[in-house]
Amino acid sequence: MKRIYILGFLLIISWNLFAQNSFDLVIVGGNPGGIMTAIAAARQGKTSVILERTNHLGGLPANGLGATDIATRKATTGLFAEFTKKVKQYYIKHYGENSRQVEDCSDGFHFEPSVAAFIYQEMLNEHKDKITVLLMRQFDTAHQNINVKNGHIENISVLNRENGRKELYQGKIFVDATYEGDLGAAAGVPFRVGRESKEEYGEPGAGRTYEYWKSQPSEDSTGESDNAIQAYNYRLCLTNNPENQIPFPKPESYNRDEYISLIEDVWTGKNTQKIMSKVTNEMMEENRRHIAQGNRTKLPGDNWGIKKLSSLVKLPNQKVDGNNQHAAFLSTDLPEENWPWPTSSWEWRDKFAKRLKDYTLGLFWFAQHDPALPEHFRKDIAKWGLAKDEYQDNENFPRQVYVREGRRFEGVYFFTAKDALPVEQGKRPPLHPHSVTASHYALDSHAARKRETGRVHLDGFISYPTAVYTVPLGVILPRNIDNLLLPVPVSGSHIGFSTLRMEPCWMALGQAAGITASLAIDCRVSVRDIDTTMLQDLLIRQKATLVYYRDIKPEDANFPLVQYMGLRGYLPEWEANLQDAIDNETLRKWSKLCGHSLQATPGITPRIEVLQQIYDQIFL
Structure with missing residues (x-):
């Protein structure tokens, strides 16, 4: 009898502990995509748990990526816009509206890592x-860490790294907000790793390719598919302020041989810019003599000092976001060695992270x-060091590797280059009626291989301009799991993913994921079966831009109307031109599209009045 009592008591304790670990949403990954998923769900009344592997929230923006990667700032709004506004207000509050810090924050798009972490926490609070x-x-x-039955995740097992114990988490909806796609892979969602061939989707820059920066592929490019992953690095927070600076330490594993190729690159000025195609050996030798006389490089396209090693974007408080130098053969990227990362264990990843830090x-x-190296070159770089007031618990070094690309899932919609490229010159890319955000960045990939003798560039380093595009909900929906969302390791090709992988887009997809999860819970349906119109309605109310127009802002009274009509094909151009008089051709098109005879006088009736008439017929 006593044994039965004890067993029952233990069962009660176990059930209570399990109940405490039960949420509407279980989110794996505390990066901005995961954070915005939780916030969006909370605004719909849903509970979430964010399970973050590290001891800090915020992902890459809180780890050095302080220069926001977005080409058209008004393209992505919603929660992302709330974040940038809060960043700007932070600098106004702490330094004054007319301060240098406010100017350098560039309307909240440039920020220090610690400020990004603060704002994310403030939004969560x-x-x-x-x-x-x-x-x-x-x-x-x-497989033992996830329980899936009939296409439905019931619970997952997570390691508590502080005490070494396993914990079980139950949720109605699960969200993979990892950069690697670990949860989706465990759930059995099909994924890709590596590069598709140019032949598969006809994408620019696909497969094995060598090209001068922002140019065309060289004849060495084959376009063949492979398992190569674009390079990772650390986004460094650097400063040339002596009062807030830590010198670069010499790592114990230092190996001079890894950096020797930089010596000739500095002396000759050799780089990967397109203009190098016109540079002769004689010009490079002349540059060597010029530098030997105490001068800086004069070779076209070449950088000097710290900019030879790292591209720099100004941040507030005399700091910079230091990224890989695109024009250099040797910089902070470490190609090839990261290839196993997406599908490897955390033990392997931690070892590579240490290797990359030391490198x-x-x-x-x-x-x-x-x-x-030239003495005056060394002196120029000696002015720089790590920011003393950042990452103070991690030797002033970023805590997370910049994982540019991990697993890419094969979801309901597979995003490729064609989704981001204009259908004709001056026109939009294809408009997705199920869009959950607009976004804009180049097709952009870092190198996949190290320097190769005789090659004009590093394999895989490409950039092709796009136009503001729409992102369909299907990129975050798996085809085979009913209660899983993938707002970070989205569905797309290597080239398609290369533009979606920017934090503003991930934040917007997180917002869409949070609302999608809430609708699925309320309507008791699969995440694939939610009413997309309801989702879009909620996003638009939260001032998320689903279709971008140059002449309409989220704050405008007509923003919801324009978004609704744009999604339905009434406004295919870049401008809505609401106050212009409607013309005969547009009136015919709109009448055919809505199936009604519209009351309007061509050349007189403003377009906004006709759109309102159509809107009232559809929604009222």
């Missing part, structure tokens, strides 16, 4: 009753100290 954040929780991609520190130490 607004929903403390709905959002639980648990740090140091690691999900490992293994990066070694590069800057070499550039500041190696006597084979």
